[in-house]
Amino acid sequence: MKTSRELTLKLAAPADAAPIAAMSRELIEAGLPWSWTPERVARNLVQADTLVLTARDGAALAGFAIMQFGEERAHLSLLAVRPDCRRQGVARRMLEWLTASALTAGIASVKLELRASNLDAQRFYLSQGYAETERIPGYYRGLETALRMRRDIRVKS
Secondary structure: OOOHHHEEEEEOOHHHHHHHHHHHHHHOOOOOOOOOOHHHHHHHHOOOOEEEEEEEEOOEEEEEEEEEEOOOEEEEEEEEEOHHHOOOOHHHHHHHHHHHHHHHOOOOEEEEEEEOOOHHHHHHHHHOOOEEEEEEEEEEOOOEEEEEEEEEOOOOO
16 A cells, blocks of 8 residues: 555445455454454444444455444454555544544444554554553453453543
């Protein structure tokens, strides 16, 4: 990807399920049992309370994110960006898009979990206004500690 201005954000289509699952396996679930299979991603595509967002550089999938919406809280389940597209605003733009959607839906806060060992992701989420709320040993299939983070997005009056 040359510049972030070529980036197109759009909701995922059924044909995106397998590429999204493969990206999750390679970039998020590496070293863990695969849980975000093409079937699971496809199920999320049709859930009324879930958005599956893609970022494209032309026709190529540059990144994706999956967020579930509750009444007051949203949960960012997955967010990944291809290594050659990182540090170009892709993750930030996807997160901004999802946050705007959450605000429109009346959501007060967004939570997420990430590997405690993923320092780059921690720095990214901190820079986007997220704060650490908890560490959960063994969260990832008993193999790795999770860091839980949350961002309050609703403006308080």
